[in-house]
Amino acid sequence: MLKAPRGTVDILPPDSSRWQQLEAVLRSISRKYNHEEIRTPTLEHSELFLRTVGEETDIVQKEMYTFKDKGGRDLTLRPEGTAPCARAFLEHGMSHGRLPKKLFYIGPMFRYEKPQAGRYREHHQYGAEILGSPSPYSDVEVIMLAVDIANELGLSGTQLFINTIGCAGCRGKHREDLTRYLEKHREQLCPDCRSRLERNPLRVLDCKEGSCKAVVKGAPAMLDYLCSECKDHWNQLKGLLASYKLPFEVDTSLVRGLDYYTRTVFELKWPPLGAQDTLLGGGRYDGLVEEIGGGPTPGVGFAAGLERILAASEKGTKPLRASFGMDLFVISQEDRFPSSLNAGFSLLREIRDAGFSGDFDPLQRSIKSQMKQADRLGARYVAIFGAEEMDGGNVTVRRMKDGHQDTVKVNEVVSVLSGEVAESDAAKQ
Numbered sequence: 001m002l003k004a005p006r007g008t009v010d011i012l013p014p015d016s017s018r019w020q021q022l023e024a025v026l027r028s029i030s031r032k033y034n035h036e037e038i039r040t041p042t043l044e045h046s047e048l049f050l051r052t053v054g055e056e057t058d059i060v061q062k063e064m065y066t067f068k069d070k071g072g073r074d075l076t077l078r079p080e081g082t083a084p085c086a087r088a089f090l091e092h093g094m095s096h097g098r099l100p101k102k103l104f105y106i107g108p109m110f111r112y113e114k115p116q117a118g119r120y121r122e123h124h125q126y127g128a129e130i131l132g133s134p135s136p137y138s139d140v141e142v143i144m145l146a147v148d149i150a151n152e153l154g155l156s157g158t159q160l161f162i163n164t165i166g167c168a169g170c171r172g173k174h175r176e177d178l179t180r181y182l183e184k185h186r187e188q189l190c191p192d193c194r195s196r197l198e199r200n201p202l203r204v205l206d207c208k209e210g211s212c213k214a215v216v217k218g219a220p221a222m223l224d225y226l227c228s229e230c231k232d233h234w235n236q237l238k239g240l241l242a243s244y245k246l247p248f249e250v251d252t253s254l255v256r257g258l259d260y261y262t263r264t265v266f267e268l269k270w271p272p273l274g275a276q277d278t279l280l281g282g283g284r285y286d287g288l289v290e291e292i293g294g295g296p297t298p299g300v301g302f303a304a305g306l307e308r309i310l311a312a313s314e315k316g317t318k319p320l321r322a323s324f325g326m327d328l329f330v331i332s333q334e335d336r337f338p339s340s341l342n343a344g345f346s347l348l349r350e351i352r353d354a355g356f357s358g359d360f361d362p363l364q365r366s367i368k369s370q371m372k373q374a375d376r377l378g379a380r381y382v383a384i385f386g387a388e389e390m391d392g393g394n395v396t397v398r399r400m401k402d403g404h405q406d407t408v409k410v411n412e413v414v415s416v417l418s419g420e421v422a423e424s425d426a427a428k429q
């Protein structure tokens with residue numbers, strides 16, 4: 001039997017309704033913050049990620065789905081959404097419009113990683129980006145947006161970790177001293193970190209290996225190398241977070257796995273998730289747009305993994321329901337009550353026209369089995385077309401939560417559903 005590729009998952013009903021609800025929450029929060037949606041292609045020229053995410057990163061070195069298309073173009077399934085946003089921002093002249101440009105996106109990302117709980121080869125991200133603002137208020141605004149998402153989903157106890165990795169100017173000297181320090185401790189580093197040492201020494205700082213952690217403890221800290229502008233930005237950021245009551249912890253080993261970051265980096269974790277507990281991560285990327293040929297355009301943003309947010313939602317205080325519920329399930333049994341199927345189907349048309357949701361059983365199983373189906377679907381009401389109802393244009397409407405039942409005229413069902421007529425008051429003739 002053919003199966004979905006390793007590390008990918010099918011999103012099936014009724015679970016897909018949890019995805020839709022999450023997406024609705026994300027869209028509505030984005031609107032509150034005035035972020036507009038952008039949809040970029042799933043494919044990009046590989047060069048975009050080489051130049052921005054960075055040739056020495058794990059993503060580019062090990063994880064990209066890169067291939068040549070039939071025209072010989074070197075393409076990559078996007079592993080992340082920030083570089084594509086910046087590319088579209090430039091390509092479509094958004095840089096000439098009013099800045100900052102506040103964007104959001106929801107879509108699949110692809111990384112050839114070792115699949116495990118919370119880590120997939122195709123995962124989905126919600127991302128929010130602010131392009132064209134150097135202000136620390138913009139850093140705080142995206143962090144607020146991120147925290148709002150967690151709060152809205154009932155994920156209390158999230159932990160915000162922040163760090164600064166300086167700018168191209170102040171990072172050089174730090175990198176030099178860090179490399180020299182790590183070289184001295186080369187023997188204690190894990191094999192991965194030994195190779196990182198040449199390629200990307202900053203990444204040694206967030207290695208999870210015990211021996212590397214011990215070395216990192218004594219490493220030169222970026223905070224001591226910040227230029228005065230980066231130091232100002234960092235201090236303003238911390239001051240604003242404190243004054244807006246956004247609790248944070250400074251984690252000097254937080255460096256993130258993408259090369260485009262400058263100054264602020266942050267992650268929001270939710271410990272009950274276990275090993276993969278990073279709900280979202282982001283930071284400032286003041287050189288990214290220039291890297292792909294644009295003018296100086298500071299930017300800041302973050303992205304959240306939807307699979308992780310959904311896994312967290314199950315354990316949070318406001319779990320997203322795996323069903324939307326339904327307003328009305330219509331029950332008829334054509335072989336016992338001729339024309340009841342047609343009467344029921346007409347009623348469905350009427351209630352859907354009035355904006356309500358409903359369904360029926362085209363296979364006309366027993367009334368008992370249809371009642372069970374209505375229950376499974378979370379129907380608020382069922383409308384039963386039985387023997388007596390079939391003479392006289394009536395239908396029995398049953399409120400599922402308490403079993404209250406009344407016989408009403410078929411054309412009154414819409415009023416019952418909208419709560420305009422209490423069932424017991426509905427005229428019975």
Ligand code: HAM
Pocket residue numbers: 079080081082083111113118119120121122123124125127128129257258278279280281282283284300301302303304305306307308
């Ligand atoms: P990232 O940290 O690589 O950042 O990914 C963002 C989030 O996507 C992670 O925090 C995690 O929740 C989720 N994620 C990443 N990889 C996987 C995976 N293999 N399986 C499941 N979930 C995953 C970025 O991608 C940046 N573009 C974020 C950003 C936006 N920075 C500035 N703006």
